[in-house]
Amino acid sequence: MTDIILESISDGVFTIDLEWHITSFNRAAENIIGIKRNEAIGKLCYEVFKSNMCESRCPLRKTMQSGKPVINVEGFCINPAGERIPISVSTALLKDQAGHVIGGAETFRDLRELEELKQQLVSDPLKGELTSRSPAMHPILEMLPTVADSSAVILIEGETGTGKEVTARAIHRMSPQAQGPFVAVNCGALPDTLLESELFGYKKGAFTGADRDKIGRFKMADGGALFLDEIGEISQAMQVKLLRVLQEGVYERLGSTTSERSRARIICATNRNLKQMVEEGRFRRDLFYRINVITLSLPPLRERKEDIPGLADYFLRKYRIKMGKKIQGFTEDVYEAFYAYPWPGNIRELENVVERAVVLCSGERITLSCLPEELVHWNVQAARALTLLPKPAGAPGFSPILPHHHEAPEVPHEERFHQTAAQAETDLIRKTLAQNGNNRTLTARQLGIHRATLYRKMKQYGIELDESGV
CATH class of the missing domain: 3.40.50.300 (P-loop containing nucleotide triphosphate hydrolases)
Structure with missing residues (x-):
């Protein structure tokens, strides 16, 4: 019955003997720490539970020495992937029927969602201090x-x-x-x-x-x-x-x-x-x-695209917490789609797109398959017009909605779009490079694209830097 109860709770639980070897390890502990039970049992607890509290302020050691339980001490542990996981720890002694101490028990709670909510309150771009990376703002x-x-x-x-x-x-x-x-x-x-x-x-x-x-x-x-x-x-x-x-x-x-x-x-x-x-x-x-x-x-979102990564990341954090998902981010082609799309509905449309993507995403990252069909279709057409994708033989042209000052009846739609979008992307890359002192690593990160993609686009648009750029 005890095993059934331990397996059913959402808090991680493990027990140790008097030599600090792990004697039990429940399913929630496996999920939180990322180590299988058969790999944990028999090992020293600090070999498995790699926490900032292990050496100097171990709650379990304090309980073993004083005989008193420790309640809700906050710290963090490191999982095998190197991820820092905020936790809350409580400890107690284990005794046999005669009252003799035979070891200790530790329960720990995953605080990642709580920490994300705290961070959201601090860094919420819609409710906190109004900030922007865009020169237009x-x-x-x-x-x-x-x-x-x-x-x-x-x-x-x-x-x-x-x-x-x-x-x-x-x-x-x-x-x-x-x-x-x-x-x-x-x-x-x-x-x-x-x-x-x-x-x-x-x-x-x-x-x-x-x-x-x-x-x-x-x-x-x-x-x-x-x-x-x-x-x-x-x-x-x-x-x-x-x-x-x-x-x-x-x-x-x-x-x-x-x-x-x-x-x-x-x-x-x-x-x-x-x-x-x-x-x-x-x-x-x-x-x-x-x-x-x-x-x-x-300015509309299409004129402040430097803010897209920050806004998209905020909406992702907001809705993954709300829906209880562990989505880590967006794939590179999703960011490229976000940059290419004109966002007629602006920030509100971006929020709706990210919310929909979180609902549909079943993996660790949001992919193009999670985006609305019209957004993906528009970007496929745009990519063809920008020669980023090969255009199928006999494929019909398209007529994207363009600002009135770009309209010129004598110029074909595709050629006009090519000129407008290419110039906009060139200007954005130059501007972001200048803001980052020509540091290509920071520029790629701010634009939400891979460095290799940035190099390709710089070459495509004839953007040259001296060799001091990182």
């Missing part, structure tokens, strides 16, 4: 402390999925109002009547079903920040009401005649071209000037 990052310290209204522009709310939260965290609440409203998700009550609140009896007073988001954000996402979606009638709050700092709840003052910092965001909407008469000019005091324009 550096001017924005340099502006953030100054912008955050002001009380001016901020407008954040960018395509869907570029991280507008993340940027707004970063501004709030750096601001003098950081201890106050951050309240977000998606203006495009609500019709006018609901949006008005959400923003301003209402008094009991203001409309059918209003059986109690309700405060609005402006009141909830007092002393903090109110984030108005997708502000370009609101109607002109609602624009008038919002303009009054921004100009005068006061509003009225629905059904009330008493004005209330707003003390919230206003941050707006849109994926629309508000200037064009103003010219077309679809957005009030006075409201545009009121919210356009400070504008931050976030």
Whole structure:
């Protein structure tokens, strides 16, 4: 019965005799340490359980000397592959029926997932300090402390999925109002009547079903920040009401005649071209000037591809913890696919792709077979256009979606794509080499590709370095 219990628990357990030889070793111990039971039994415990605690602060030795158990001492052990595994150790004496000490027992818990969660809180690029390796983001990052310290209204522009709310939260965290609440409203998700009550609140009896007073988001954000996402979606009638709050700092709840003052910092965001909407008469000019005091324009992911490895790695850690998988990373061809793809859905699309890949992955690394068909298909076509893959005889051409300023009807799609993508990749490699002082090892690592791939691409694009590059 004892053996059955030991085999069923998730903590590793082993026992030793008085000579420190291992006498039992359960299945969880095999899985955590990576050593089979028949290889462990009979050996000295420190030969198998290679821990930083073995020599100077062994919990089991302390228990054998004092007779008292040790509970939850944290350290790490090294498995045969050289991987450092964080663990929590508890120990106790083993006694026979007569009460004589015949050895000791040690249980240890694998803390890798807990450590990854801690690291995630520290290095979360979406919730922690806003960072980027891309030169396209550096001017924005340099502006953030100054912008955050002001009380001016901020407008954040960018395509869907570029991280507008993340940027707004970063501004709030750096601001003098950081201890106050951050309240977000998606203006495009609500019709006018609901949006008005959400923003301003209402008094009991203001409309059918209003059986109690309700405060609005402006009141909830007092002393903090109110984030108005997708502000370009609101109607002109609602624009008038919002303009009054921004100009005068006061509003009225629905059904009330008493004005209330707003003390919230206003941050707006849109994926629309508000200037064009103003010219077309679809957005009030006075409201545009009121919210356009400070504008931050976030580049799309295709213009900040240096951030792809870090973001992909973060999403991998996030979802492998959530799904209880031990996936170690991505294969090289997956990174190449990530770099070649234009990411129309930006960071949000990258997150969805990685989440899907984690679900489908059954091995230690995510491969191309785990990616969506459209992404793989696009990259196969792109690779052919860039002559990275041989093009089958008689294969039809393709028409990738390109930025408008690259459109030229007289140039075939494949040739135009070849020129655009090749130039973009050349610029990215040159820029990353310059950032790393021409160190090719660091450059390959930052780009998420093998050094051999970097050498091949440098030769392909005629990028030359002196021999001092590593």
